[in-house]
Amino acid sequence: MSKEAKLVVKLRAENGSAACRRLRWSGQVPGNIYGHNAPPTAVVIAADALMPVLQSGAKVVDVELDGKVDKAVVREIQWDTFGRMIQHFDLLRVDPNERVNIVVPLELKGTAPGVLLGGVLEQTMHSITIDCLAYQIPDTIQVRIGSLELGKAIHVSDLVLPEGSHAHAAADAIVVHVVQAKVQEEVASASPVEPEVVGKKPGADAADAKDDKKDAKKK
DSSP states (O other): OOEEEEEEEEEOSOOSHHHHHHHHHTTEEEEEEEOSSSOOEEEEEEHHHHHHHHHTTEEEEEEEETTEEEEEEEEEEEEOTTSOSEEEEEEEEOOTTOEEEEEEEEEEESOOHHHHTTOEEEEOOSEEEEEEEGGGOOSOEEEEOTTOOTTOEEEGGGOOOOTTOEESSOTTOEEEEEEOOOOOOOOOOOOOOOOOOTTOOTTHHHHHHHHHHHHHHHO
16 A cells, blocks of 8 residues: 655746756755646755655655645656656645546565475466555555465455455455466387397397308308
């Protein structure tokens, strides 16, 4: 589930590359807030106030501007070449009561004990459609397989979804399971064997060859 935090921003008086550079030199980060039937707003916030929120993994924030608070999703963050300083950020306003249908990837976490015992891990579902609040959209839904034994399965009903969310798939649908490995018997093709001449003693061919050579010399 997405973590939430709060950002207090101010209106940005100047726009343009030169103005943004001056803001960064002074320890400020320029950004934009847009979406939800409201015009885009150019804002600015102190870098030391923005950085901890992003480092915490927050995807959804309460953004306060001039005393008004909106729910917003962190849409884009631009970093410098070394990935240490934030150059720019974009926030997308969302309605806290709006629900959406979204396809979310399923991410396996851990190692199944059943595989260590010779089983084969089969993931039958790689994504799932859920309905949830717009600001609670997860990047992925983790499927923990650390206790998945041979012959056992994890079903849709076992998934941990964002609070208040619902999966569109059947509750008993299998997401991943460990099955017994199939043993494939390889039948080796036998090389053709010459039929044995009845009444012929072993080594008779060699003896016949010697006799043929002797007869040839006499002639």
